[in-house]
Amino acid sequence: MSDTAWLAACPIAELETGWGETALLAGRQIALLKDSDSHAFAIDAQDPHTGAMVMARGIMGSRGDAPTIASPLHKEVYDLRTGAGLSHPDYAVRTYPTRIVAGVLEVELPA
Numbered sequence: 001m002s003d004t005a006w007l008a009a010c011p012i013a014e015l016e017t018g019w020g021e022t023a024l025l026a027g028r029q030i031a032l033l034k035d036s037d038s039h040a041f042a043i044d045a046q047d048p049h050t051g052a053m054v055m056a057r058g059i060m061g062s063r064g065d066a067p068t069i070a071s072p073l074h075k076e077v078y079d080l081r082t083g084a085g086l087s088h089p090d091y092a093v094r095t096y097p098t099r100i101v102a103g104v105l106e107v108e109l110p111a
Helices: none
Strands: 002-009 020-025 028-036 038-044 059-063 066-070 077-079 098-101 104-110
Touching: 002 020, 002 028, 020 104, 028 066, 028 104, 038 066, 038 098, 059 077
Parallel strands: none
Antiparallel strands: 002 104, 020 028, 028 038, 059 066, 066 077, 098 104
C-alpha cells in the first residue's frame, strides 16, 4: 500500500511558463509553476512567512542553478527543488514531486 498518490492537476499546456496557478488537490492548495513545456514544480500555496495563500503569485527566477520562487509579499526566496528558504533559512515551503503523463501535469501527494 502506497503512502502517496499521483493526482492530475491540469494539462501542462494550460500553464504559462514563468507564471503560477493554484490548484485544489486532495483538499490542499498547491501552487503549480512551469519552467518549460516538459517540467513544472508544485509547492504549497501557503507563504511560510505570512501564512497567506499567495505563492502561486510569486516571482520565478534562479540563484545559480537553483530555480526559485520569491514570495509576492515579503520577497523571501525559496528553492523550487527543495523548498529551502534562501533568504531566511528558518522558513521553507513544502515541495511535491511532479510528472507529465500524456500531456497532463500530475502531482504526488500524501494519500
